[in-house]
Amino acid sequence: xxxxxxxxxxxxxxxxxxxxxxxxxxxxxxxxxxxxxxxxxxxxxxxxxxxxxxxxxxxxxxxxxxxxxxxxxxxxxxxxxxxxxxxxxxxxxxxxxxxxxxxxxxxxxxxxxxxxxxxxxxxxxxxxxxxxxxxxxxxxxxxxxxxxxxxxxxxxxxxxxxxxxxxxxxxxxxxxxxxxxxxxxxxxxxxxxxxxxxxxxxxxxxxxxxxxxxxxxxxxxxxxxxxxxxxxxxxxxxxxxxxxxxxxxxxxxxxxxxxxxxxxxxxxxxxxxxxxxxxxxxxxxxxxxxxxxxxxxxxxxxxxxxxxxxxxxxxxxxxxxxxxxxxxxxxxxxxxxxxxxxxxxxxxxxxxxxxxxxxxxxxxxxxxxxxxxxxxxxxxxxxxxxxxxxxxxxxxxxxxxxxxxxxxxxxxxxxxxxxxxxx
Amino acid sequence: xxxxxxxxxxxxxxxxxxxxxxxxxxxxxxxxxxxxxxxxxxxxxxxxxxxxxxxxxxxxxxxxxxxxxxxxxxxxxxxxxxxxxxxxxxxxxxxxxxxxxxxxxxxxxxxxxxxxxxxxxxxxxxxxxxxxxxxxxxxxxxxxxxxxxxxxxxxxx
Ligand SMILES: Cc1cc2nc3c(=O)[nH]c(=O)nc-3n(C[C@H](O)[C@H](O)[C@H](O)COP(=O)(O)O)c2cc1C
Ligand code: SF4
Ligand code: FES
Numbered sequence: 001x002x003x004x005x006x007x008x009x010x011x012x013x014x015x016x017x018x019x020x021x022x023x024x025x026x027x028x029x030x031x032x033x034x035x036x037x038x039x040x041x042x043x044x045x046x047x048x049x050x051x052x053x054x055x056x057x058x059x060x061x062x063x064x065x066x067x068x069x070x071x072x073x074x075x076x077x078x079x080x081x082x083x084x085x086x087x088x089x090x091x092x093x094x095x096x097x098x099x100x101x102x103x104x105x106x107x108x109x110x111x112x113x114x115x116x117x118x119x120x121x122x123x124x125x126x127x128x129x130x131x132x133x134x135x136x137x138x139x140x141x142x143x144x145x146x147x148x149x150x151x152x153x154x155x156x157x158x159x160x161x162x163x164x165x166x167x168x169x170x171x172x173x174x175x176x177x178x179x180x181x182x183x184x185x186x187x188x189x190x191x192x193x194x195x196x197x198x199x200x201x202x203x204x205x206x207x208x209x210x211x212x213x214x215x216x217x218x219x220x221x222x223x224x225x226x227x228x229x230x231x232x233x234x235x236x237x238x239x240x241x242x243x244x245x246x247x248x249x250x251x252x253x254x255x256x257x258x259x260x261x262x263x264x265x266x267x268x269x270x271x272x273x274x275x276x277x278x279x280x281x282x283x284x285x286x287x288x289x290x291x292x293x294x295x296x297x298x299x300x301x302x303x304x305x306x307x308x309x310x311x312x313x314x315x316x317x318x319x320x321x322x323x324x325x326x327x328x329x330x331x332x333x334x335x336x337x338x339x340x341x342x343x344x345x346x347x348x349x350x351x352x353x354x355x356x357x358x359x360x361x362x363x364x365x366x367x368x369x370x371x372x373x374x375x376x377x378x379x380x381x382x383x384x385x386x387x388x389x390x391x392x393x394x395x396x397x398x399x400x401x402x403x404x405x406x407x408x409x410x411x412x413x414x415x416x417x418x419x420x421x422x423x
Numbered sequence: 424x425x426x427x428x429x430x431x432x433x434x435x436x437x438x439x440x441x442x443x444x445x446x447x448x449x450x451x452x453x454x455x456x457x458x459x460x461x462x463x464x465x466x467x468x469x470x471x472x473x474x475x476x477x478x479x480x481x482x483x484x485x486x487x488x489x490x491x492x493x494x495x496x497x498x499x500x501x502x503x504x505x506x507x508x509x510x511x512x513x514x515x516x517x518x519x520x521x522x523x524x525x526x527x528x529x530x531x532x533x534x535x536x537x538x539x540x541x542x543x544x545x546x547x548x549x550x551x552x553x554x555x556x557x558x559x560x561x562x563x564x565x566x567x568x569x570x571x572x573x574x575x576x577x578x579x580x
Contacts (some may be wrong), residue, residue, distance in 0.1 A: 074444065086508045086547040117444060124451075124492045125548050127561035160442055165451050166491030168546065182450030183482070184489040200445055243510035243551035250552045285509060285547075316551070318510055332509045336546050342489075 002229075004217045004237050005210060006253045009097040015132050017139035020100035026145055028219035029104050032111055033153045036219075041112045045215070048223035049235030054080055054171075054208030055284065055314045056389075057302050064205055066195035067113040073202040075115040078180065079106045081122040081129075081209045082164055082171035086285035086336060087316030090239035091209035093251045095122065095129040098213065099136035103159065105212030107145065108219060110157050113205055117158050121176055124165040134161050168340035172388050173206040175342065186344050187388035210239055230256030234301035238312070244280075244319035247272045256301040263300060264319065275321035279404065283313025285333050286393035288400030289326075310400070325421045327412045330401035331359035337394035348391040351382040355398050362409065365416035372402050372409055426467045428475075432460050436475065450476060450486055454493055463494045491545070499534040499541035501579045504558045507544040510551035519555045520544065522569040526576060540576070 013019045020026070032041055046061030067075060079102060083091040094102060102120070110118045122130050137159055140146045148156045162180060169175040170185035177199050179185040198204020214236065218226045226236045234256035240263075243249050247269030254263060264270060264280070271277050277292040282300075288310040290298075298308045305312045320329060338356035343349045355378050358371050379395040386392070402409055411419045428436060435456060443449045453472060454464065461468045464487050473480040487493045505511075505520045520542075524530060527540050534541040550556045553565035557572070564575055 083549045084547060087510050087551050088547075089549040089551055092549045123549070124490070125545075125558060128563070162448075163451065163455070164490075165454070165493055166545075167489060179451070180448055181445075182447030182476075182478075182486070184485050200448075241552060243554060244513045249554075281509075318513070318551075320513065324513065329509055329513075332507075332512050336508055339546060 028216035053210035077118040105215040245321035284316035326405040367413035508547035514554035
């Protein structure tokens with residue numbers, strides 16, 4: 001498998017502009033700015049089939065195409081480096097090891113929509129990553145890739161690194177924009193979409209780090225080569241972050257369509273300590289869990305994960321072995337969502353806390369008959385009734401844990417304790 | 424209202440605000456600047472930031488209370504934050520927290536009497552492949568064990 005996203009991360013000093021340039025860096029940007037019109041660039045990215053890697057999988061070229069060409073307002077591009085989905089740590093690797101690929105990709109996206117101001121919104125906790133990116137931006141300015149009249153081609157672009165301050169919801173694009181406008185990270189009702197009404201009401205494109213880092217390769221090698229990798233609806237390669245009960249945790253780049261079981265068993269070394277696999281969350285904590293017996297034939301792409309009843313999401317693969325208490329895992333995730341709800345809409349604000357409270361009492365052996373139905377009902381009432389998709393992200397995994405591991409939850413309530421793990 | 428930026432910080436403030444297309448957008452970086460200068464964001468600091476940012480005090484309060492990294496109260500020199508989310512929990516985060524509590528003699532949310540450590544639990548810090556992990560001030564400590572976490576804390580004076 002050819003490495004696209006991880007092509008640089010193991011090179012010495014990969015974070016420096018010298019190393020990046022010696023490996024072909026910024027050639028794509030030069031080609032774009034000197035030889036391609038924004039329209040042709042957008043067509044090329046559409047043809048590549050690239051879909052957003054932030055979780056929703058929206059086609060990138062199509063998203064850019066929604067930005068009005070003749071708007072008198074300024075336009076903005078924001079690189080979403082808020083990476084906070086539990087189980088996901090792929091963007092952090094790129095930020096720390098290959099910041100220039102992100103910067104180059106961000107400038108390419110800005111050029112596509114004729115934006116002259118771009119932002120990288122990085123989650124506040126990633127201080128080291130912010131330092132690496134900050135230095136890389138200075139290098140790019142000094143080299144003339146950022147600033148006025150880059151490559152002498154008459155295009156100006158400014159890039160501002162902006163640090164968040166600890167709030168998962170600022171990863172949601174409209175929450176991010178509210179945060180960048182200087183307020184709480186409160187999501188906004190869509191439509192209108194950021195493409196027409198984004199930052200300060202101006203046309204804005206928000207793209208994930210991995211999405212943007214894919215662009216230089218696609219521009220240089222051509223959309224056709226990218227589209228040749230993967231499946232019908234999932235093109236190219238994707239990063240997966242693997243954690244939990246697995247022998248070789250880490251970030252893996254995989255051709256879309258790769259067999260999931262083989263990936264876990266061979267590439268990641270399988271479950272350690274002679275234990276058996278019990279369940280796996282394939283797309284970050286917001287996505288429904290799969291039981292071990294549901295993995296046969298599943299491949300790593302948008303279509304196959306969806307057919308299996310879950311979603312590819314951010315590609316955060318969380319592996320749980322047979323000693324894992326699923327009630328405890330469900331409670332852990334519900335606590336995360338209860339903590340992170342921005343509190344703006346009542347189904348989400350109240351519902352997340354409710355689900356957390358009930359999962360907690362079931363976990364402690366204080367559950368009552370009807371508690372599981374109550375969670376399923378709360379979850380059902382959140383779904384589709386909130387301002388932003390956070391509500392669904394909290395509701396889906398809660399319901400999936402109960403449905404997939406029902407006997408274990410029932411046993412917790414009946415026997416007033418955990419029957420799986422000692423702890 | 425005695426709080427004010429030092430002249431150097433004021434220069435940084437001007438530079439930051441000048442970077443953004445609109446002044447309000449500089450709110451988080453300015454709050455970081457204030458937190459660094461004043462140690463934490465108490466009522467006086469919040470009023471000061473509201474004044475220099477030309478926004479109502481209530482707006483700054485809203486922002487400060489919304490984000491976990493902005494502190495309204497003083498905290499210890501080493502803010503020790505253990506990740507508790509699922510991947511870290513699967514790797515034994517609870518045992519790490521228990522070991523730290525025992526070593527420092529404090530509970531979650533507390534600060535040691537000498538002001539050296541404040542202990543908190545936090546949600547996923549994008550370091551799940553090297554779990555369990557914690558963040559102390561700006562630094563990540565990964566692949567923790569009950570043994571090495573004590574040694575790490577000993578080195579933080
Ligand atoms: C609750 C929530 C959290 C999100 N967190 C992130 C995140 O941390 N990083 C990210 O890139 N996208 C995140 N997203 C997705 C963004 O809203 C948005 O779809 C994405 O940044 C668009 O980029 P893409 O088209 O390149 O995927 C989140 C979405 C939701 C609903
Ligand atoms: S769904 Fe939840 S996170 Fe999203 S806006 Fe409503 S309360 Fe906030
Ligand atoms: S769960 Fe602890 S870093 Fe992700």
